[in-house]
Amino acid sequence: MDYPKRKLIMLPGPTNVPDRVTDAMIRPMINHRGEMFTTLLRGITEKSKSLFQTVRDPIVLSASGTGGVEAAVWNMVRPGDKVVVPVFGEFSTRLAETVELAGGQCVRVIAEIGKVPTREEVEDAIAKTPGLKAVFVVHNETSTGCTVPYIEGLAETVRRTEAFYVVDAISSLGGYSIPVDRWGVDVCITGSQKCLAAPPGLSLLSLSAKAEEFIRTNPPKVRYFDLARQLDFLARGETPFTPAVSLYYALDSALEMLVEEGLERRVERHARHARTLYSVLDAMGLRGFADPAVRSNTVIAGLYPDGIDEKKFRKSMDEEYDVVIGAGFGAMKAKMFRIGCMGEIGPTHVRRTVSAMVLTLKRFGYSVDLGKVSGALEAAS
Amino acid sequence: MDYPKRKLIMLPGPTNVPDRVTDAMIRPMINHRGEMFTTLLRGITEKSKSLFQTVRDPIVLSASGTGGVEAAVWNMVRPGDKVVVPVFGEFSTRLAETVELAGGQCVRVIAEIGKVPTREEVEDAIAKTPGLKAVFVVHNETSTGCTVPYIEGLAETVRRTEAFYVVDAISSLGGYSIPVDRWGVDVCITGSQKCLAAPPGLSLLSLSAKAEEFIRTNPPKVRYFDLARQLDFLARGETPFTPAVSLYYALDSALEMLVEEGLERRVERHARHARTLYSVLDAMGLRGFADPAVRSNTVIAGLYPDGIDEKKFRKSMDEEYDVVIGAGFGAMKAKMFRIGCMGEIGPTHVRRTVSAMVLTLKRFGYSVDLGKVSGALEAAS
Numbered sequence: 001m002d003y004p005k006r007k008l009i010m011l012p013g014p015t016n017v018p019d020r021v022t023d024a025m026i027r028p029m030i031n032h033r034g035e036m037f038t039t040l041l042r043g044i045t046e047k048s049k050s051l052f053q054t055v056r057d058p059i060v061l062s063a064s065g066t067g068g069v070e071a072a073v074w075n076m077v078r079p080g081d082k083v084v085v086p087v088f089g090e091f092s093t094r095l096a097e098t099v100e101l102a103g104g105q106c107v108r109v110i111a112e113i114g115k116v117p118t119r120e121e122v123e124d125a126i127a128k129t130p131g132l133k134a135v136f137v138v139h140n141e142t143s144t145g146c147t148v149p150y151i152e153g154l155a156e157t158v159r160r161t162e163a164f165y166v167v168d169a170i171s172s173l174g175g176y177s178i179p180v181d182r183w184g185v186d187v188c189i190t191g192s193q194k195c196l197a198a199p200p201g202l203s204l205l206s207l208s209a210k211a212e213e214f215i216r217t218n219p220p221k222v223r224y225f226d227l228a229r230q231l232d233f234l235a236r237g238e239t240p241f242t243p244a245v246s247l248y249y250a251l252d253s254a255l256e257m258l259v260e261e262g263l264e265r266r267v268e269r270h271a272r273h274a275r276t277l278y279s280v281l282d283a284m285g286l287r288g289f290a291d292p293a294v295r296s297n298t299v300i301a302g303l304y305p306d307g308i309d310e311k312k313f314r315k316s317m318d319e320e321y322d323v324v325i326g327a328g329f330g331a332m333k334a335k336m337f338r339i340g341c342m343g344e345i346g347p348t349h350v351r352r353t354v355s356a357m358v359l360t361l362k363r364f365g366y367s368v369d370l371g372k373v374s375g376a377l378e379a380a381s
Numbered sequence: 382m383d384y385p386k387r388k389l390i391m392l393p394g395p396t397n398v399p400d401r402v403t404d405a406m407i408r409p410m411i412n413h414r415g416e417m418f419t420t421l422l423r424g425i426t427e428k429s430k431s432l433f434q435t436v437r438d439p440i441v442l443s444a445s446g447t448g449g450v451e452a453a454v455w456n457m458v459r460p461g462d463k464v465v466v467p468v469f470g471e472f473s474t475r476l477a478e479t480v481e482l483a484g485g486q487c488v489r490v491i492a493e494i495g496k497v498p499t500r501e502e503v504e505d506a507i508a509k510t511p512g513l514k515a516v517f518v519v520h521n522e523t524s525t526g527c528t529v530p531y532i533e534g535l536a537e538t539v540r541r542t543e544a545f546y547v548v549d550a551i552s553s554l555g556g557y558s559i560p561v562d563r564w565g566v567d568v569c570i571t572g573s574q575k576c577l578a579a580p581p582g583l584s585l586l587s588l589s590a591k592a593e594e595f596i597r598t599n600p601p602k603v604r605y606f607d608l609a610r611q612l613d614f615l616a617r618g619e620t621p622f623t624p625a626v627s628l629y630y631a632l633d634s635a636l637e638m639l640v641e642e643g644l645e646r647r648v649e650r651h652a653r654h655a656r657t658l659y660s661v662l663d664a665m666g667l668r669g670f671a672d673p674a675v676r677s678n679t680v681i682a683g684l685y686p687d688g689i690d691e692k693k694f695r696k697s698m699d700e701e702y703d704v705v706i707g708a709g710f711g712a713m714k715a716k717m718f719r720i721g722c723m724g725e726i727g728p729t730h731v732r733r734t735v736s737a738m739v740l741t742l743k744r745f746g747y748s749v750d751l752g753k754v755s756g757a758l759e760a761a762s
Contacts, residue, residue: 244582
């Protein structure tokens with residue numbers, strides 16, 4: 001293949017990877033059963049604790065986000081288990097299907113796409129499901145740009161039952177704060193290539209003591225994703241199976257940058273740039289896709305004006321401005337764009353994207369009010 | 382962590398990664414749903430065909446070897462299926478356990494470690510297992526340095542049944558030739574970090590038409606490792622889930638190097654350096670661990686002279702000579718060393734390892750006949 005040109009990656013993952021993180025991957029190969037790897041792994045573990053806000057050791061799996069979510073399912077769900085899953089887009093649909101593959105009985109709480117089931121609807125499903133085993137919630141629906149606003153509140157509700165509380169925070173953790181210990185999240189899963197701005201290929205999971213005890217007394221059927229085995233090896237500074245060493249190097253650097261910035265500041269930065277992007281889209285006269293009450297700070301989903309061919313639009317942004325934005329998903333594919341607001345997102349990312357959109361929209365016959373757009377950008381800075 | 386020093390990695394995986402392969406990872410991040418990734422993936426697919434000697438498209442999974450093997454198990458084994466597994470070390474033991482986790486009934490054909498079950502023993506088990514679903518064979522037992530010498534012959538036997546033939550070639554493919562189409566191997570699995578000399582984190586699988594048909598008519602319970610889904614996306618130049626893009630860059634470069642060298646030459650190179658290593662160990666008066674009839678060309682397992690502390694020996698080799706060799710496994714841990722003869726293995730790798738061993742053995746009170754060692758090295762070149 002040709003050497004790829006460096007573009008501004010405004011996708012809902014993978015995101016732009018800072019050179020400091022990319023360059024970490026060229027470090028020499030090491031023995032994954034040696035001291036150097038243990039030092040690397042321990043450093044990752046410590047820094048991951050601040051990401052999940054936990055005193056327990058998070059687990060890193062050499063698999064991308066979907067693998068991490070599947071690990072959570074196979075470790076926590078046993079055949080016949082009743083599991084409540086809010087379903088409001090592609091990834092929550094997949095999650096429910098994976099629960100069923102593992103033998104679980106899914107109670108779906110469905111909202112139309114662009115919305116999120118209400119807290120009351122989810123709590124109602126919980127109340128009506130005697131012997132509930134777990135509640136699995138996708139925090140941020142990458143496919144629709146909708147975020148569940150009641151992760152903390154729902155935790156309280158679940159805590160009053162015997163059920164486990166599992167949060168898929170693949171495209172949100174780091175862009176949002178989810179203090180898993182304080183809120184009582186039993187399993188929280190995220191990916192390397194979203195708000196951490198590392199390359200794709202790793203997933204990270206936190207496990208509560210209650211979740212660990214369950215897995216230890218009810219070993220899962222899976223091996224590569226067996227989280228008890230992962231914890232056993234982690235305790236001695238190793239992974240059970242050969243880890244993707246180069247990606248661990250990158251993750252370590254990415255977590256260093258998180259710690260240097262501070263989680264709180266990173267969360268605020270994601271929120272700030274999301275606000276700007278939404279207000280600029282509004283100034284352009286473009287409608288956001290998500291219900292404003294639940295719109296995401298990390299995935300900005302919007303709708304094209306009528307008559308714009310989404311494929312051609314993205315191609316034009318890509319080829320003429322080196323700005324890569326995401327397509328829509330499923331039924332909304334022809335109408336929707338998604339802009340990632342993740343990882344190293346900063347003012348120039350926003351400005352480069354917006355300026356390219358303004359001229360590309362113009363080229364496609366849709367004129368924006370430049371004064372309004374400029375005003376929205378200025379107001380934000 | 383400190384920046385790791387570049388050492389000679391003579392492990393049975395990961396191995397030394399050529400700079401050309403490592404450097405490929407710093408290419409800019411790209412959209413995994415864009416044309417550039419499709420070009421990358423198609424290139425990997427084409428080159429992988431020459432690795433497996435198949436006309437069908439091999440699959441790349443963002444998971445290390447154990448994940449690839451587990452994928453083969455969950456895709457091919459259904460609850461109650463009878464599966465014959467030769468067991469002769471750690472990895473074949475794990476394989477049998479994984480078959481059982483997936484609900485299979487394992488017929489183990491066990492050999493003491495350091496040996497391989499005979500072909501007759503395996504064929505006997507096949508003959509005595511009516512309704513046999515599959516034969517799963519670890520080609521090269523990384524834990525003992527033993528290689529099954531009858532992969533081709535056993536293929537003929539299995540072909541006379543209805544069973545599937547699955548070969549775990551994690552630590553052998555590329556160092557050995559396994560023409561999967563010609564021999565009739567239904568599933569063959571290898572890893573990125575062994576004879577391909579890429580970093581760890583990816584596994585590669587070939588699937589026969591018969592295996593594909595089975596999976597399509599009997600969908601597996603797993604999702605991340607669902608090989609039919611992988612093939613569907615591969616047909617349109619994508620992966621179903623976010624791939625470890627940086628590792629795909631590295632794999633592409635590693636496969637380029639394989640194609641440039643040619644599989645046949647690479648296999649011969651592995652065999653040649655393995656012969657040298659065995660003859661030098663012999664000249665040193667060190668016993669090989671594996672039965673000579675089945676000793677591996679990719680993992681050279683040997684026994685320390687009495688009185689040598691294996692941990693101290695490896696530490697000394699590492700710290701004083703920058704040569705990293707592997708420890709033993711399981712019951713043999715205190716007595717065994719393993720030297721990887723994989724990937725970019727060449728004359729200087731062998732000479733650096735041997736010269737460091739000679740002086741380290743001396744330091745630990747064991748003297749070798751330098752003339753013999755030198756003679757063995759000279760005879761080899």
